[in-house]
Amino acid sequence: MARRSMPILRQLCNFPSSNLTPTRSVTYMPRPGDGAPRAVTLIPGDGIGPLVTGAVEQVMQAMHAPVYFERYDVHGDMDRVPEDVIQSIKKNKVCLKGGLATPMGGGVSSLNVQLRRELDLYASLVNCFNLPGLPTRHQDVDIVVIRENTEGEYSGLEHEVVPGVVESLKLITKFCSERIAKYAFEYAYLNNRKKVTAVHKANIMKLADGLFLESCREVATKYPGIKYNEIIVDNCCMQLVSKPEQFDVMVTPNLYGNLVANTAAGIAGGTGVMPGGNVGADHAVFEQGASAGNVGNEKLLEQKKANPVALLLSSAMMLRHLQFPSFADRLETAVERVILDGKYRTKDLGGSSTTQEVVDAVIAALD
Amino acid sequence: MATQLLRRVTQILSHGNPNPSSHISVARPFSSATETIRATLFPGDGIGPEIAESVKQVFKTADVPIEWEEHYVGDQVDPRTQSFLTWESLESVRRNRVGLKGPMATPIGKGHRSLNLTLRKELNLYANVRPCYSLPGYKTRYDDVNLITIRENTEGEYSGLEHQVVRGVVESLKIITRQASLRVAEYAFHYAKTHGRERVSAIHKANIMQKTDGLFLKCCREVAEKYPEITYEEVVIDNCCMMLVKNPALFDVLVMPNLYGDIISDLCAGLIGGLGLTPSCNIGEGGIALAEAVHGSAPDIAGKNMANPTALLLSSVSMLRHLNLHDKADRIQDAILNTIAEGKYRTADLGGTSTTTDFTKAICDHL
Numbered sequence: 001m002a003r004r005s006m007p008i009l010r011q012l013c014n015f016p017s018s019n020l021t022p023t024r025s026v027t028y029m030p031r032p033g034d035g036a037p038r039a040v041t042l043i044p045g046d047g048i049g050p051l052v053t054g055a056v057e058q059v060m061q062a063m064h065a066p067v068y069f070e071r072y073d074v075h076g077d078m079d080r081v082p083e084d085v086i087q088s089i090k091k092n093k094v095c096l097k098g099g100l101a102t103p104m105g106g107g108v109s110s111l112n113v114q115l116r117r118e119l120d121l122y123a124s125l126v127n128c129f130n131l132p133g134l135p136t137r138h139q140d141v142d143i144v145v146i147r148e149n150t151e152g153e154y155s156g157l158e159h160e161v162v163p164g165v166v167e168s169l170k171l172i173t174k175f176c177s178e179r180i181a182k183y184a185f186e187y188a189y190l191n192n193r194k195k196v197t198a199v200h201k202a203n204i205m206k207l208a209d210g211l212f213l214e215s216c217r218e219v220a221t222k223y224p225g226i227k228y229n230e231i232i233v234d235n236c237c238m239q240l241v242s243k244p245e246q247f248d249v250m251v252t253p254n255l256y257g258n259l260v261a262n263t264a265a266g267i268a269g270g271t272g273v274m275p276g277g278n279v280g281a282d283h284a285v286f287e288q289g290a291s292a293g294n295v296g297n298e299k300l301l302e303q304k305k306a307n308p309v310a311l312l313l314s315s316a317m318m319l320r321h322l323q324f325p326s327f328a329d330r331l332e333t334a335v336e337r338v339i340l341d342g343k344y345r346t347k348d349l350g351g352s353s354t355t356q357e358v359v360d361a362v363i364a365a366l367d
Numbered sequence: 368m369a370t371q372l373l374r375r376v377t378q379i380l381s382h383g384n385p386n387p388s389s390h391i392s393v394a395r396p397f398s399s400a401t402e403t404i405r406a407t408l409f410p411g412d413g414i415g416p417e418i419a420e421s422v423k424q425v426f427k428t429a430d431v432p433i434e435w436e437e438h439y440v441g442d443q444v445d446p447r448t449q450s451f452l453t454w455e456s457l458e459s460v461r462r463n464r465v466g467l468k469g470p471m472a473t474p475i476g477k478g479h480r481s482l483n484l485t486l487r488k489e490l491n492l493y494a495n496v497r498p499c500y501s502l503p504g505y506k507t508r509y510d511d512v513n514l515i516t517i518r519e520n521t522e523g524e525y526s527g528l529e530h531q532v533v534r535g536v537v538e539s540l541k542i543i544t545r546q547a548s549l550r551v552a553e554y555a556f557h558y559a560k561t562h563g564r565e566r567v568s569a570i571h572k573a574n575i576m577q578k579t580d581g582l583f584l585k586c587c588r589e590v591a592e593k594y595p596e597i598t599y600e601e602v603v604i605d606n607c608c609m610m611l612v613k614n615p616a617l618f619d620v621l622v623m624p625n626l627y628g629d630i631i632s633d634l635c636a637g638l639i640g641g642l643g644l645t646p647s648c649n650i651g652e653g654g655i656a657l658a659e660a661v662h663g664s665a666p667d668i669a670g671k672n673m674a675n676p677t678a679l680l681l682s683s684v685s686m687l688r689h690l691n692l693h694d695k696a697d698r699i700q701d702a703i704l705n706t707i708a709e710g711k712y713r714t715a716d717l718g719g720t721s722t723t724t725d726f727t728k729a730i731c732d733h734l
């Protein structure tokens with residue numbers, strides 16, 4: 001575990017307060033043989049997915065990063081994630097993925113959710129922060145939303161009671177609530193975060209969210225150095241749009257986490273720039289932070305103007321997870337330089353560049 | 368309970384679509400401005416009586432033909448209603464069909480229902496309407512908000528049906544019925560038409576909760592076909608949250624089930640400055656409208672003449688619009704907006720130093 005915490009400590013030293021001239025980070029002594037190239041499963045996905053994963057591949061190659069990608073084709077309209085993809089992720093333990101589109105209202109459950117459940121990726125993490133140089137309405141935003149990924153409202157257990165009446169089950173278990181609370185506090189502890197906020201609606205859903213809160217409170221007692229408070233989800237959204245600087249790490253059940261993560265991503269610059277990933281006890285899948293099911297529309301695809309920044313930053317998180325901290329630093333610095341410059345920005349950030357132009361700018365900014 | 372549902376379903380199936388005009392006040396005999404209309408007023412607790420006084424004063428100065436019937440919340444549980452609201456109060460609202468409610472503090476204790484829940488169940492208030500528009504003169508980070516959120520108020524995730532399956536596993540039921548969804552969709556489109564709105568957006572998460580939100584969407588689509596002049600679109604809730612915080616001008620009328628409605632309506636309230644400035648109106652079966660102030664009773668400033676009556680005043684304006692007294696409603700609304708825009712008289716929560724009575728007098732002067 002000490003080995004695993006080193007890269008996270010690295011993250012805390014460098015991120016987000018990195019100034020743009022590269023500084024040498026705290027020296028990291030690798031074990032002999034750590035430089036051997038690691039295999040990473042790559043799932044390009046649907047829509048703009050192949051475009052942005054292509055961007056990541058180009059940048060990785062330009063940096064000569066010790067990773068090589070094993071590409072697998074998965075599309076949103078398959079009924080299950082193919083078995084060989086799951087085997088590959090189990091072997092490599094790390095995956096980078098573009099979004100998978102989910103057909104609306106059909107009989108197929110979302111493949112994104114299926115993948116998370118098969119690999120038991122129980123924590124979804126989105127880091128929402130202001131990028132220097134990107135104008136937003138809110139300043140001083142630095143929120144990490146940790147969301148329970150396997151149960152809650154997304155259990156997929158629905159049935160029609162009689163014609164015209166449909167029921168959906170929301171499941172909350174002590175086991176899952178406890179492990180997500182433990183992960184949230186551990187993350188806060190390892191990254192020097194000061195406060196963990198639990199988001200809930202226990203005034204209405206007394207038993208379900210009450211159980212979630214109980215688990216969070218128990219874990220909070222084990223970390224006396226970290227402040228813990230609770231906030232109701234509607235008040236939370238209101239506070240996010242008026243005073244986002246009060247939040248630090250937020251831990252939430254499944255549905256609220258989705259909303260809070262997207263709101264936080266929106267106030268900090270949009271889902272096109274927020275990195276994130278899903279992690280479990282044995283595997284990690286990195287993807288665009290918030291709204292991973294959004295694969296863009298056709299116009300974006302035709303004009304090739306999708307924003308690769310989110311996936312580039314997520315791949316930097318992946319590099320740290322694989323214990324290649326200096327490559328991660330170089331990538332993040334390059335991306336931040338490009339954003340600060342302002343010349344190459346895609347449409348959602350207010351510019352008009354294509355994906356390829358942004359990628360070229362990032363490669364040029366690498367040192 | 369299954370037989371009751373079956374009976375209701377066969378009723379619906381035999382009568383076809385429920386007649387929209389039965390629960391929408393289109394051609395009511397109250398449209399003439401000379402006849403006095405009786406309305407029930409619940410001043411509420413804390414700052415309630417002061418702000419109710421403001422409303423009465425403004426209405427008197429504006430010559431609004433409303434006669435108030437005041438009812439207070441008792442301090443003893445009425446066995447007929449199982450709560451602190453007496454049967455007489457409820458009958459009064461049922462008779463007058465229109466009411467205004469100040470903030471009520473539910474006393475802590477067991478053995479009685481919360482006041483809001485009592486009103487909702489007894490009067491069958493199925494839709495909660497919150498118009499959110501930026502107040503000129505009160506600057507928040509968002510200047511161009513002009514949207515209405517319509518939230519289904521009776522079912523969905525707030526059905527209150529939870530149970531513990533085994534120790535550590537809790538299940539909560541989310542119910543969506545065709546009847547309730549049709550009802551709220553009908554109201555939303557009717558509202559859009561009568562208030563000159565061009566677009567209605569249904570907010571959902573049908574890619575994950577396919578049957579429940581799928582049913583809600585199906586009902587919305589059916590109603591949309593009857594109103595071809597109004598544009599109808601469907602937006603996934605995480606996208607919606609993100610778009611709301613980036614560019615709220617994209618939305619016009621939003622219609623959604625219970626939980627999403629709760630969160631989104633509070634988010635929109637946050638965009639314009641908080642619950643102290645947001646009006647709200649609950650619509651019930653048979654055309655009952657109960658406008659209310661959604662902020663708390665603020666016991667710490669009660670009696671000090673410091674309270675901000677804006678929320679209750681704007682709610683009373685939406686009550687007037689429901690009664691088709693549009694010219695009076697416009698006059699009062701303009702007076703309120705001009706007073707706030709001028710900036711000379713503002714209460715403490717908006718950053719000023721006026722008292723409630725000064726603020727009210729300023730509004731009356733503007734009429």
